[in-house]
Amino acid sequence: MRGDTRETSGRLDFEQLVLPNLDAAYNLARWLVRNPHDAEDVVQEACLRAVRFSGGYQEGNARAWLLRIVRNTAYSFLEKKRPGDLAEEFDETIHAGEPMQRDAETILVQLVESQKLQEALEGLPVGFREAIIQRELEGFSYKQISEVMDVPIGTVMSSLARGRAQSRERLLRGPGREVPRGMQR
Amino acid sequence: MACKDKELLLHAYSDGELDLVRSLEIEEHVKTCAPCAQELGEQQTLGKGIRSANLYHRAPESLRARIIATHHAALTGGSEQSGRVESPLRSVRRRPVLEWLAVAAAVIIALGLGIRLIPGVLNARRGDLVAEELVASHIRSLQPGHLMDVVSTDQHTVKPWFDGKLDFAPPVLDLADQGYPLIGGRLDYVGSRNVAALVYQSRKHYINVFVWPDDGTEAKAPEFTSRQGYNVICRSNGGMQLCGVSDVNSEDLRQFMKKVSR
Numbered sequence: 001m002r003g004d005t006r007e008t009s010g011r012l013d014f015e016q017l018v019l020p021n022l023d024a025a026y027n028l029a030r031w032l033v034r035n036p037h038d039a040e041d042v043v044q045e046a047c048l049r050a051v052r053f054s055g056g057y058q059e060g061n062a063r064a065w066l067l068r069i070v071r072n073t074a075y076s077f078l079e080k081k082r083p084g085d086l087a088e089e090f091d092e093t094i095h096a097g098e099p100m101q102r103d104a105e106t107i108l109v110q111l112v113e114s115q116k117l118q119e120a121l122e123g124l125p126v127g128f129r130e131a132i133i134q135r136e137l138e139g140f141s142y143k144q145i146s147e148v149m150d151v152p153i154g155t156v157m158s159s160l161a162r163g164r165a166q167s168r169e170r171l172l173r174g175p176g177r178e179v180p181r182g183m184q185r
Numbered sequence: 186m187a188c189k190d191k192e193l194l195l196h197a198y199s200d201g202e203l204d205l206v207r208s209l210e211i212e213e214h215v216k217t218c219a220p221c222a223q224e225l226g227e228q229q230t231l232g233k234g235i236r237s238a239n240l241y242h243r244a245p246e247s248l249r250a251r252i253i254a255t256h257h258a259a260l261t262g263g264s265e266q267s268g269r270v271e272s273p274l275r276s277v278r279r280r281p282v283l284e285w286l287a288v289a290a291a292v293i294i295a296l297g298l299g300i301r302l303i304p305g306v307l308n309a310r311r312g313d314l315v316a317e318e319l320v321a322s323h324i325r326s327l328q329p330g331h332l333m334d335v336v337s338t339d340q341h342t343v344k345p346w347f348d349g350k351l352d353f354a355p356p357v358l359d360l361a362d363q364g365y366p367l368i369g370g371r372l373d374y375v376g377s378r379n380v381a382a383l384v385y386q387s388r389k390h391y392i393n394v395f396v397w398p399d400d401g402t403e404a405k406a407p408e409f410t411s412r413q414g415y416n417v418i419c420r421s422n423g424g425m426q427l428c429g430v431s432d433v434n435s436e437d438l439r440q441f442m443k444k445v446s447r
Binding site: 014020021022023036039040043044048061117118132135136137142160164167168 | 197249388412415432
């Protein structure tokens with residue numbers, strides 16, 4: 001009897017919470033770990049966790065709930081396999097100074113249409129990158145992003161601002177002029 | 186450089202996160218402050234670029250299949266075990282006479298109820314079949330080259346395209362300003378009849394809206410179901426049955442269906 005209900009609810013949770021949000025889960029994982037193979041592993045692990053912990057889902061946005069699990073899984077993966085990816089965040093500095101040229105926006109229009117945009121985003125520190133992906137590609141509100149990332153809304157706002165500023169820098173100046181990692185500060 | 190105290194607010198403004206008063210303040214401010222206006226322009230260009238570029242990584246079909254298989258294996262693995270504990274055949278043999286009588290009574294009652302319920306059950310079953318067909322059509326439409334017969338973001342192109350192809354005129358709305366651009370239409374076949382399929386986009390997700398006349402006799406799909414990871418929401422409006430199918434989450438799909446069947 002108990003086994004029955006658990007089985008039915010397992011199936012329901014999976015079909016209602018997990019499956020409809022699989023694309024979103026993969027997209028976030030792909031942007032966090034930056035390669036398709038690891039992203040698949042992360043998503044598979046996250047789906048298992050999601051079904052196991054679906055009791056923790058109460059109400060609200062199922063996608064945000066699942067993405068939070070994906071994010072935590074991806075972070076554990078990075079901690080274990082590529083701690084450098086996470087450390088990046090603390091070294092981050094914004095190239096302040098020099099005002100943009102007058103025609104910066106025209107150049108920007110051309111650049112955002114190119115492959116360079118993907119590179120600029122992939123080059124961002126992971127915390128900024130995930131905020132932008134959730135905002136622009138999932139259309140999440142600041143509140144939803146703050147739930148997924150488990151940070152205050154103010155942090156979401158500043159992560160978006162700094163992430164956008166940095167990706168614009170990368171687009172306009174090109175990654176070539178980036179200070180090598182570890183030598184910043 | 187944008188004003189230091191406005192920088193974060195500009196982001197919140199373009200993300201639609203400010204209340205009305207503060208939004209108006211920002212709008213006033215950028216009218217007179219060129220650097221902030223430039224900053225806002227660049228932010229919006231970048232945002233539009235990110236949203237329109239092909240940056241959304243969809244889950245590969247192989248991954249989806251693997252996850253479904255793993256999940257089902259986990260589930261059926263559990264029930265097989267419980268099946269072994271008590272074989273249904275053996276327990277039947279042991280049943281005493283009294284229990285048999287109870288079973289017989291139950292069967293008779295069930296039959297009586299069943300006769301009354303059969304039409305309802307059949308209709309529900311047909312509705313389920315329709316939902317199944319809708320999801321199958323949706324999935325098929327996502328395969329390369331199947332999504333649209335007429336590609337247009339203009340409702341005045343899509344609507345006349347159905348003329349002469351169907352015996353009814355589907356309502357075609359353009360919801361681009363509400364975040365659901367119409368991207369085309371297609372003829373489809375669901376529930377043993379020709380139906381119109383309108384294709385909308387919600388960020389990087391597709392929504393198929395299937396439309397057919399609701400004459401009360403046709404099997405109706407249930408109002409909300411979810412199958413293989415796709416949500417199906419159906420509404421009747423103005424003599425038409427509209428069913429939206431998509432992988433967007435159920436709440437978003439509900440909002441969308443409200444708009445489309447208005």
